[in-house]
Amino acid sequence: MKLNHLTHILITLIIAVSCEEKPKQKPIEKPMKKKTVVYQVFTRLFGNTNTTNKPWGTLEENGVGKFDDFTEKALQEIKDLGVTHIWYTGVPHHAVINDYTEYGISNDDPDVVKGRAGSPYAVKDYYNVNPDLALDPANRLEEFKALVQRTHEAGMKVIIDIVPNHVARNYEGLTNPEGVSDFGAHDDTSKEYNVNNNFYYIPGQAFQVPEWQNGYVPLGGEQHALSNGKFEENPAKWTGNGSRLVRPNFNDWYETVKVNYGIRPDGSKDFEELPEEFEDKDYRVHFDFWKNKTLPDSWNKFRDITNYWLDFGVDGFRFDMAEMVPVEFWSYLNSSIKMKNPDAFLLAEVYNPSLYRDYIHKGKMDYLYDKVELYDSIKHIMKGYGWTDHIPMVQKGMADIEHHMLHFLENHDEQRIASPDFAGNANLAKPAMVVSATLSTSPTMIYFGQEVGEPGAEDAGFGKPTRTSIFDYIGVPHHQRWMNNKKFDGGQLKENEKLLRDFYKKLLNFTIKSDALMGDYQEIHFYNKDHTEGYDHRILSYVRWSEEEKLIVVANFGADKHYKLDLKIPESVIDNWKLNNEEYKLEEQLYGQVDRILSVNEGLGIVPIELAPLESRIFAVEE
Known part of the structure; x- marks a missing residue:
């Protein structure tokens, strides 16, 4: 179903409002390394x-x-x-x-392995x-x-x-370093939960293999000595996605068991929580x-x-x-x-x-x-x-x-x-x-x-x-x-x-070589939607810059539309870049053969752009 123009405006406004309401936003950090x-x-x-x-x-x-x-x-x-x-x-x-x-x-049981090569x-x-x-x-x-x-x-x-x-349900460490015991080796399996148990248990009940659905049969129906609809696990453990069923659903992560980190079955924590101010600590x-x-x-x-x-x-x-x-x-x-x-x-x-x-x-x-x-x-x-x-x-x-x-x-x-x-x-x-x-x-x-x-x-x-x-x-x-x-x-x-x-x-x-891509960002998309004839919602444009490099990025997502327009670089960008009212050569970085001129007049920049379907340009400003 295609969305109409009004729906898109409403969605954009909703996103904008939700972005403004993000909680606990910290100051923006500017990394120095390359991408x-x-x-x-x-x-x-x-x-x-x-x-x-x-x-x-x-x-x-x-x-x-x-x-x-x-x-x-x-x-x-x-x-x-x-x-x-x-x-x-x-x-x-x-x-x-x-x-x-x-x-x-040890051999693995097809009843608790997804596929033949197994889930990583x-x-x-x-x-x-x-x-x-x-x-x-x-x-x-x-x-x-x-x-x-x-x-x-x-x-x-x-x-x-x-x-x-x-x-995995059949976890088995063969090459553990000295002093390292397997997951669950020392668990008290008589209890659903203990802070030092590695797993959660369903005491008194044995695990049952899921009921296969949608025509699924392990190994596509091939005969296998262990593929008998059974897997020995008594008592049953909670399944990896948190299912507490003895017989997990086919759509559960039935081939795995959930690890216990000290979260009690009621969701409360059995360990000390971080002080609130620790979000600012290294x-x-x-x-x-x-x-x-x-x-x-x-x-x-x-x-x-x-x-x-x-x-x-x-x-x-x-x-x-x-x-x-x-x-x-x-x-x-x-x-x-x-x-x-x-x-x-x-x-x-x-x-x-x-x-x-x-x-x-x-x-x-x-x-x-x-x-x-x-x-x-x-x-x-x-x-x-x-x-x-x-x-x-x-x-x-x-x-x-x-x-x-x-x-x-x-x-x-x-x-x-x-x-x-x-x-x-x-x-x-x-x-x-x-x-x-x-x-x-x-x-x-x-x-x-x-x-x-x-x-x-x-x-x-x-x-x-x-x-x-x-x-x-x-x-x-x-x-x-x-x-x-x-x-x-x-x-x-x-x-x-x-x-x-x-x-x-x-x-x-x-x-991985660009300095500007680790620098500042400003979208120029909405400015061009308002001020550039022929610019629409299938194009995206923004600028990236550092002290060493200034980039203009424009991308055409249209699979069947050719664009020819004068892309505007707003006054705020020109001011940040400290450009004069003159012409600047632009060198295209993706294809290296399409150069353009950025003309600055009364603080506004203009770049003549032609974009074939699905074509993008990354222009670097030469000063």
């Missing part, structure tokens, strides 16, 4: 060259990528794309349906890595350590997942606050886990579903991490905007997903029914925390841009990507295959089309064409895919 670009890669899919793609296919049938596939050449190509950090998704050992008993690993968010052993990813499973930790070293030698930082809210003060305090056992378990991986050489973490874990724990954990590595990159999945500031200021998170505000707004615009008017409103509401809100257009949870259910055309991401990457000082993230238009079209088994499956063994066709049988040279890409990747490469490399 960060994160390349999220699903580790077991990256190097897989197998194109069989049989639904529910085994590792042998559909193939799997390895740590070793990230060769020096592959890593250099990722670095040259404009990447500073790689998030290797799915590294910690999670439940999988493969027989690794010869390595001392059902971690089975926090002190080891997924055996699927190793050439020699007995040597899997050493193979991952070598990958960390290769990544560092290529000039990039390493991020891995930590999933604090839940673990991580050192937070670290000192938790010293010598008696804390729930799960807090210390995750501190030990993150310390282990920091010592291993990992540079940061992406925390899954962080908002389901109390903010006080994050103060404790993140301050501990920062004391060990002040430059550690800490990214959290938080979707409730009312929690953003607490998790940043009290929880000491570096970055949160900007999904509910920016991503959702841009997605609506890309799909053709959103207005660019929403974006300046979102940015205004985020002004005090904009640096902490990581921008993305794809990740493993979201639909691929090129999938029919999202945009159906990877080129529709071009203006959106320009905006996502240049609107604020925040990091930018792309998901592997996004840069070549991967549509996620495979019916993998548990995972369905529109998202590249994280549960199954599968090949990623567009990405495989870029891999070109592990030459990593794009040799099999189609011409439009090569052009798309070249666009990403130019854009991302510009962002």
Whole structure:
């Protein structure tokens, strides 16, 4: 359903009002470093060259990528794309349906594993890595350590997942450091809750496997010795998403159990809360606050886990579903991490905007997903029914925390841009990507295959089309064409895919070198809507600047509309930039071949602009 003009005006006003009413906004911090670009890669899919793609296919049938596939050449190509950090998704050992008993690993039960390759968010052993990813499973930790070293030698930082809210139902640490016990090893299972229990229990009742729905059968109906509709767990534990049912629903996170952080079943806290003024304190003060305090056992378990991986050489973490874990724990954990590595990159999945500031200021998170505000707004615009008017409103509401809100257009949870259910055309991401990457000082993230238009079209088994499956063994066709049988040279890409990747490469490399993108921002969108003939809600414009660089950014989200207009640079910008009433040459940064002139007359700037459909311009002012 298309929204009419009046509806859009009302929505814009509502957003503006809500932005004005944001609580407890702190003064805006201006970071000094250059932009960060994160390349999220699903580790077991990256190097897989197998194109069989049989639904529910085994590792042998559909193939799997390895740590070793990230060769020096592959890593250099990722670095040259404009990447500073790689998030290797799915590294910690999670439940999988493969027989690794010869390595001392117990078999996993298909009744509590999603897919055949398993969810990376059902971690089975926090002190080891997924055996699927190793050439020699007995040597899997050493193979991952070598990958960390290769990544560092290529000039990039390493991020891995930590999933604090839940673990696999069959958690089993095989390589725990000395003195480290497994989750739940010392729990009093006769009680629903104890502050030092790692899990919550349903005493006197055994766990029951969910009732399968929508024609689902584990492993697609294949016979398996453990696939019998039963899983031994007595007493039953609470499920990962908080379900307290002995028999969780099929749509619950039934393959996981929820970790107890000292939150009683009634929601009250069994630990000391942070004083209100601690939102203004740095991580050192937070670290000192938790010293010598008696804390729930799960807090210390995750501190030990993150310390282990920091010592291993990992540079940061992406925390899954962080908002389901109390903010006080994050103060404790993140301050501990920062004391060990002040430059550690800490990214959290938080979707409730009312929690953003607490998790940043009290929880000491570096970055949160900007999904509910920016991503959702841009997605609506890309799909053709959103207005660019929403974006300046979102940015205004985020002004005090904009640096902490990581921008993305794809990740493993979201639909691929090129999938029919999202945009159906990877080129529709071009203006959106320009905006996502240049609107604020925040990091930018792309998901592997996004840069070549991967549509996620495979019916993998548990995972369905529109998202590249994280549960199954599968090949990623567009990405495989870029891999070109592990030459990593794009040799099999189609011409439009090569052009798309070249666009990403130019854009991302510009962002990590620009001073202005870590400086000031001002929208000029609404000024131009009021004063520029032909300017409408399919265009977005704003300026970014520092002492060294002044940028004018204009993006055309229209897939079928060409614009020719005189873009206005308001007097307030001209005054901030201290420009005289004269002409200034503009050098285009994305394509390097479209120069323009900024004419300043009586304090107002004018730039003649032509924009083809889905075209963007980033002009740098030459003084």
